[in-house]
Amino acid sequence: MRTQVAIIGGGPSGLLLGQLLATRGIDCIILDRQSRDHVLGRIRAGVLERGFTDLLEEAGVADRMKREGFVHDGALISYGEEAFRIDFKALTGHAVTVYGQTEVTRDLYEARDRIAGQTIHDAEDVVIHDADSNAPFVTFKVGDQSLRIECDVVAGCDGFHGVSRTTIPADRRQAFEKVYPFGWLGVLSRTPPVNHELVYASSDRGFALCSMRNTNLSRYYIQCDLSDRPEDWTDAAFWQELKRRIPAAQAANLVTGPSIEKSIAPLRSFVSEPMRWGRLFLCGDAAHIVPPTGAKGLNTAASDVHYLFEGLTQFFATGQTTGIDSYSARALARVWKAERFSWWFSSLMHRFPDQSAFDLRMQQAEIAFLRSHESAQRAMAENYVGLPY
Ligand code: APR
Numbered sequence: 001m002r003t004q005v006a007i008i009g010g011g012p013s014g015l016l017l018g019q020l021l022a023t024r025g026i027d028c029i030i031l032d033r034q035s036r037d038h039v040l041g042r043i044r045a046g047v048l049e050r051g052f053t054d055l056l057e058e059a060g061v062a063d064r065m066k067r068e069g070f071v072h073d074g075a076l077i078s079y080g081e082e083a084f085r086i087d088f089k090a091l092t093g094h095a096v097t098v099y100g101q102t103e104v105t106r107d108l109y110e111a112r113d114r115i116a117g118q119t120i121h122d123a124e125d126v127v128i129h130d131a132d133s134n135a136p137f138v139t140f141k142v143g144d145q146s147l148r149i150e151c152d153v154v155a156g157c158d159g160f161h162g163v164s165r166t167t168i169p170a171d172r173r174q175a176f177e178k179v180y181p182f183g184w185l186g187v188l189s190r191t192p193p194v195n196h197e198l199v200y201a202s203s204d205r206g207f208a209l210c211s212m213r214n215t216n217l218s219r220y221y222i223q224c225d226l227s228d229r230p231e232d233w234t235d236a237a238f239w240q241e242l243k244r245r246i247p248a249a250q251a252a253n254l255v256t257g258p259s260i261e262k263s264i265a266p267l268r269s270f271v272s273e274p275m276r277w278g279r280l281f282l283c284g285d286a287a288h289i290v291p292p293t294g295a296k297g298l299n300t301a302a303s304d305v306h307y308l309f310e311g312l313t314q315f316f317a318t319g320q321t322t323g324i325d326s327y328s329a330r331a332l333a334r335v336w337k338a339e340r341f342s343w344w345f346s347s348l349m350h351r352f353p354d355q356s357a358f359d360l361r362m363q364q365a366e367i368a369f370l371r372s373h374e375s376a377q378r379a380m381a382e383n384y385v386g387l388p389y
């Protein structure tokens, strides 16, 4: 097989890149080691920055998101019983759209079907060859068939556990990592959201987040110990703990119900530099991970895709390489700002097992400053709605 761009990974990064390339007549083949159903079965965050919704529009995949997504002009921050709203719209002129990543991925797959884009699932033993040459190729297996794709470019969109990042020789890349000493226990329930906007809660018992997918599908998280397992938490215990971490006024409105999904995610900050090696370009989780506090994972994957799409469009149209040559630096400049915001917000809102009384006072003072200073709220709002690409 031959294509212009071999995309490893059929998650949001790979699918969005493939859809954008198709708008410029650039051919690609997407490989994923899982089935489509497996990919669509993943429960992920659901807050889209303005830049992402613009990209979906550019890719011609925004219709359902515009119909079914919820535009949020703000979010509630609470510290114990005190709560205040960050008015994104008033502070920045922009809002965010609440629309599940699963739905984004589904829309992207359906759009790829409409253009008969080639997507190969259950691809095993994917290996990227000669990435540092002008004629890279990818080998892989499907069942007992060994297959090969000749290409001009490889886009590594295969997430944190993929093969793309480690295709770059260890002595040519540098990793930066911070692992947080807690996780998030998440629950999905067919219940109406507790609030019409998201509630980010910090309390003496730890962090909690009240989110949603639609008017009768809510997503809740509580900070938990790394040693916790989902089966350690009954639904009743989860709801009781959540109520203890959000303001009483919110807790009184909480509609509880059976969990239809319950899982624990660890929190880490991670960046691998550079995001390019020869004709291999990394996008999204393949290159970086953020703690979910600021909802930046999917949105930073989108800005990577935007920069790579711009570079590849120039390369295939003119042969010029200024776009792809600047890709890694441009993408990393925005990645690091997303990493900082996610780290800042996580450090502000969570209780750290080893934090001192002084550390707690610093958190309290930072939240008090955020509550009382418009300049602090504007800085937070600008990061939350998404910094310009
Ligand atoms: N070969 C082929 N495909 C692979 C391989 C491999 N060796 N390893 C992983 N994959 C596939 C996975 O099955 C997955 O579908 O790559 C895809 C990567 O998708 P994501 O992990 O979702 O990463 P990305 O597309 O960058 O999206 C980032 O997804 O995980 C969330 O929080 C993350 O919101 C962020 C978004």
Ligand code: PHB
Pocket (backbone or CB within 6 Å): 044, 045, 046, 047, 198, 209, 211, 212, 219, 292, 293, 294, 295
């Ligand atoms: C979610 O809805 O899953 C969600 C929303 C906002 C976050 C993290 C997760 O910051």
